[in-house]
Every structure is written in structure tokens, then in C-alpha cells.
Amino acid sequence: MKNLKLITYPHLALKTKSAKILVFDDELKKIIAQMKSIMHADKGIGLAGNQVNILKRIIIFLSDPGDSASETITLINPKIISASNETKIDKEGCLSCPKKEVEIERAIKITVLGRNENNKRQKVKAKDLLARSIQHEIDHINGKLILDYEKN
Template sequence: MARLPILRHPNPVLRRVALPVEDVATIRALAADMLDTMYAAPGRGLAGPQVGVLRRIFVMDPGWKEGARDPFVCINPEILGASGRTEAGVEGCLSIPGLPLEVERPAEITLRWTDAEGTEHTRNLDGAAARCAQHELDHLNGRLILDLLDEPARQAAAQRLIAMGCG
């Protein structure tokens, strides 16, 4: 497995919408490399656009830092439903390192995806798994956590990014 370079904000690739994966077999090696990269970073999730691949794939393992590894490879994922209840939580992003931000998201989602073996799954997710899946799916749609902030918080984040040399 290879570790891939992670694109950082403000790289314009991070703002592009990823295209569907047509043939799962062609992306298996990428999925393995993305997992290796995510664990080494160390992160909880990583999406195709973050490694310069504009395909609808993300990997995640929201609980590995607290216990055993249990990775997901999500190809062509889609949210089928979301709870009306939202929760605020702090999120970090491997493409915006050193800038954790508090964002509000639905507390529960129903996610459908295909795994690296070509098997389709549908699962209700809550807690860290729901938050992580939504964060990574945003990357597939060209969105960053910065986009979820209200205007004063977005301006404050922009100032922090400039101070960090990432603006």
C-alpha cells in the first residue's frame, strides 16, 4: 500500500464535485491506499478529492483511535435520510490541518454505499459515524467544513487560516 499526498485548502480540486465510480474493481487499490493514508495522517476519514481523485469514494474509521480498527470503504455513497435532530460537534479536516471547527449536522443518517468488494450496504448511522460520513460526503460534493459556518465564524476561521499561512 502507498501513502498518498493529501491536498490542502485552498486547492481548487477540493471544491469540485466527484464523479461516480463506474467499476468498483478499478478502485480497490485506491481504497487500500486511502485507508493507509488516513491511518498515517492520522485521521478518521478521507475522501477521493482530498487525494486528488475526483471519484465518489471515501474511507472512514470513526472509532479507531479509541479502540480496534473497523474501516468502511464507501463507494458511490448517498444519504437516504437524516433525522430532524441536529447536534453540534467539533470536526477536524486533513485538508485544513490545525483548524478544528464546531459545526452542526443531523444526529442520525441512513447511508447507502457499495464496498470495495461490490456489495451494497444500507445502514443507520449515529454519533461519530454519522458525523464522519457526512463530513466525507461533503468532500465528494465540493464542500468543506468552512461552508457550514455562519458568517462571523467563517470570517474568524478565514483569519486563522491566513495567520497559519493557508488562506
Template structure:
């Protein structure tokens, strides 16, 4: 599965899109399904990839750049030019593994904050690609985690909402200038 959207994996001085930060209401609004995959969606995906690479990210969801559409871009190996990014339009997780794992996560919308989050180790996700074709993907480990993290953004959920260690969460947010009140715990 290769992306047809070619983007140089480089850091741009002026990335095309602006990333919103924790506390911005735009991050808490649910994204809308994309009815038609066309050139405007492909252009948005391209600009999201450019913005993600410019910010040293491995995933980015449209709500993070203020666009309420169900679109995420993922590249778990941004330093490998041969590794193609994945563009997921209207993604839906159809299966979660029973096995959970705890891994430290960060987020381009919460710079400097890295905390442990428990998630399923493997998932199956169905989505449309940048041509609008239906696809299915089995993902494990880092890829599964990044997809789940970015899909949370489509529902207005941030990774800090899933952090169980309240003390570490409060300390890390305050140290990096974010308000603990911006967290909305997920049960």
C-alpha cells in the same frame, strides 16, 4: 460488515497519497460516480486508508487526495486494531434525523482548524462496499458526522463552508495560514 482490505493502522513516513489543502481547486470539483468496483478502486481505498492513518485522520474522501471519484474511507476508532474501517463507494444519504447536534470538526485538508458544525445526529446511507455489493448503514453520532463530512468533500464542500461563527472561522483560518476567501458558505 467487515472490510476485506487489510491495512495496518500505522503511521507511514511516506504515505502513498498526498493530501490537498484548503485553497486547492481540486477540492472544489464534484466527484464522479464509480462505474465499476475493481482492483484499482480497492487499491485506491487501501492507499487512502494508509494515508488517513499516517495523518491521524478518521475519514478521508478521494477528492482530498486529488482523485475525483465517489469514494470515502472511515475509521472512527483508529487506535483499535479490531475495529474495521468502512469503505463507502458512491455513498448516498437516504435519511437524515430531525435531531441536529453541534460538534467541533477538523479536516486533514485544513490542519489546525477546529470549529463547531451543525449536522443531523443520525443518518441512513446506502453505498457499495469494496466488493461492489450494495449496502445500507444506519449511523449515529461520530460515525454519522464523519460520513456526512466526507460526503461533503464528494460535492466540493468543506466543513468550513458550514461554520456559522464567522469571527471564529476567520481567526482560526488566519492563525493557521489559510485564506478566508477559500471558504464558500453553504446556505
């Protein structure tokens, strides 16, 4: 398998909607393992498949964004099943848009469903920065960047 690397704006993969994963094989596990290495090396709190030019619906993120040693959670085909009406505007950065910060309004609390690399169902309840991080990564697999929130 090729070595994956982080891509940055304006790479076309960042603007592309990723495909649902139907096959949970060793190739998928290798992709996820590489994504984890890249996220940690670049001191990110989350990473999406699109950011390593893999157009599949994979996101990973630190379970505690304030602690780089916290567990990394993998969600395949993630779907937000509930979101709080209460939102917050805060600055967001992105490994694929270096030196850029954009103020984005996000739901404060969300519940997300997905699968792990073994096709086991995962349900994640998140709030605050973790909820923001997950919403940011789900944007990525839909081809959306923080730059798309910029007001002209």
C-alpha cells in the same frame, strides 16, 4: 499507479464535485488501499477521494471513530437515505484544513447506502460521531469543506 498523497486547502480538487464510480476494478482497490494507509498514518477518522486528488465518489471511515484499531468501512457512491430531524452542533476538524475547527450542525442519526470495492451493496446506520464523520466525508465528495460552514 502513482502514489497518492493528502492535499490541503486551497487545492482546487477540494472544491470539486466528484464523479460517480461505474467501474469496480483493481485500480479502484489500489486507490482504496492507499487511502486507508493515508488515513491511518495521519490519524484521521475518515477520508474522501477528493482529499487525495481522486475525483471519484469514494469515502472511507473508521467504524468506531473512538477506536483507531476499529474496522475501516469503504462506501462508494454513498447516499444518505434517511437522517434524523434531531441535530447537534459540534466542532469539526479536517485533515485537509490543518489547525482549523468549525462548529457545524449535523443530523445525529443517519442511514447511508453505498457499495464496497467489490460492488456489494452496503447499508450503514450511524449515530453521533460516526454519523458526523460520514456526513463530513460526503460533503468532501460534493466539493464542500468545513470552511464553507464558517460564519462571516
